[in-house]
Amino acid sequence: MNWDEFGDWGRRISDWAQDYHLTVGDRPVRAQTRPGDILNALPVTPPDSPEDMETVFRDFENIVMPGITHWQHPRFFAYFNANAAAPSVLAEFLVSAIAPQCMLWQTSPAATEMETRMMDWLRQSLGLPAGFEGVIQDSASSATLAAVLTMRERALNWTGNISGLAGNPQLRVYCSAEVHTSVDRAIWISGIGQDNLVRVPISGDWRGMDPDALDAAIRADKAAGLTPAGVILCVGGTGTGATDPVDACLQIAEAHGLYTHVDAAWAGSAMICPEFRHYWPGIERADSIVFNPHKWLGVQFDCSAHFLRNPDDLVRTLAIQPEYLKTHGHDGIINYSEWSVPLGRRFRALKIWFLLRTYGLEGLRERLRNHVRWSEALHDKLAATPDFEITSTRMWSLFTFRHAPRGVSELDDLNLRLLNAINDDGRIYLTQTRVDGNLVIRFQAGQFETTEADVMMAYDVITEIAEALA
Structure with missing residues (x-):
């Protein structure tokens, strides 16, 4: 051809x-x-x-x-949606056609400067204060890895990249059991080690980290001669939408001088709606924040927005400048390859520009509010249905439930069979998780073109197949 x-x-x-x-x-x-x-x-x-x-x-x-x-699919209610709004698809088509490699300002000035502007548009959209700067990563996993590497370097006084971890103090990083497994991988890759990822107990309806337990864990590690490096918080965890008490935890981390990263990969999109920002009070205290416009906001995968209160720490951790990557004759430019682990970079900012201009923030807010409202209606309907029980607090458009008929003792097996039968049926798609050790079914509405009728169909499919299994 x-x-x-x-x-x-x-x-x-x-x-x-x-x-x-x-x-x-x-x-x-x-x-x-x-x-x-x-x-x-x-x-x-x-x-x-x-x-x-x-x-x-x-x-x-x-x-x-x-x-x-x-x-x-409008009835994809599993995981978190990887959306592809029409304007974003067109922007990706254009990027594929011109095929730029955007690692440096000079390799495509438009890509670098649009990324700077689009990240500031997103900052304003989420209500983050001026002073936060941003970079587009490929995924929240990469942003979390970058944050953990920065935690490591700050805690080791910037010696880890040079001398390695051997002979250095044993570092500790703190999170709850509800964080995404990308945190575990970042701990592995950074060399900190799984045994040094401290799981802080959770409490409350939001299944968030207990601030007192966090403080106690940090103090105990210091007393034991270990070196606390950072805290990773969760806003809208994958399993149940778990959300840590952001303000209280950040204050504790700040008091101990620890670097903080907030993973809001899914729920961060909801913060374009001011009424949802009470879920992350005190967010301005965070050192690092990530959310994925390629989930709920409608931007095509991959596109992860990583905000930094002080990008100099990240650049000091990741930047490397051989002669062939230097830009001579220009001062004050940004090379975003110094803000991320990969050197090569795609022109991801274009699809944000297309999406925000063609829908506007109000158009996007309306979609998110609808998803939350329709999910709440489904939640209430299932809660009122005999032999069904809600197993976690609804967080935005996410909740969990299980089929629990009287007299049935093996509820894990029953709900796994119900889930498999639902997914084999093909009309909707759901996934499972565990809440307090019990297998439960997870529902989340977030596909860009989902309608109220699609969400309500989920009730019919769930109850119809549950009755057939009985």
């Missing part, structure tokens, strides 16, 4: 994409294939001779699409 043919195929694929998004609700949400089906449909060896695009595209539809779980 050459560029002379690209226009025809570009139009055809654009039409296909439009039809896909308009009709995706007619498909089963989760892929219906069995393990190995796609692998076995693909030739074992690569082709020696070129094949025409007609054949390639036909195989895409016949081989690839049956094995796709449809994250853009």
